[in-house]
Amino acid sequence: GAGVSQSPSNKVTEKGKDVELRCDPISGHTALYWYRQRLGQGLEFLIYFQGNSAPDKSGLPSDRFSAERTGESVSTLTIQRTQQEDSAVYLCASSSDRGDPLHFGNGTRLTVT
Amino acid sequence: DQQVKQNSPSLSVQEGRISILNCDYTNSMFDYFLWYKKYPAEGPTFLISISSIKDKNEDGRFTVFLNKSAKHLSLHIVPSQPGDSAVYFCAASFYGGSQGNLIFGKGTKLSVKP
DSSP: OOOOOEEEEEEEEOOOOOEEEEEEETTTTEEEEEEEETTTTTOOEEEEEETTSSSSSSSSSSSTEEEEEEESSSSEEESSOOOGOOEEEEEEEOOTTTOOOOEEOOEEEEEEO | HHHHHHHHOOEEEESSSSSEEEEOOTTTTOOEEEEEEEEEESSOEEEEEEETTOSSEEETEEEEETTTTTTTTEEEESOOGGGEEEEEEEEEEEGGGGOOOOOOOOOOEEEEEO
């Protein structure tokens, strides 16, 4: 079946603009994660959705970042008033609720100029 | 403060030899560890995992060793192949990985030379 799909694959935006990143998880996966990877860094956890539970937002770096998930499907990560330090690859992953490993999408490369 | 550390940013190995990638962690509550492999412009893909109740898990050419007392794990690839050239991330979690997020190291870039 299809893997995790992310769009757009690349996004260039001007500082101060808002951006919206989309993630389509694997069908049937109840858990959805957003990570980001800045240049030369590891994967930094942002937010985690599990079924109908309240999301774990502990990794969001500032209140300019927010994310939503519709049921157990699509998720959007929104960054308001983008800053240059927001430039990174934003990775989405999903997994079943049985503790299976995460399946990652190919990411959205965000460049803030 | 990094909870998962991969102190070698890069490693170069000759084809056919063993590759050993190392990972250290600081939180003794971690009970599930994973290795992911990442090619450029692609998302990480799962490679192998190990539960804290084990000290070794093997899958083909890949073996992960866990030393809980030293809070250290390693990934052995033998024999190494040019297609193994990628960035390898170590990750750790609580609750057997069944909930919550994974905490990743910064990765080690492996180059396998023909």
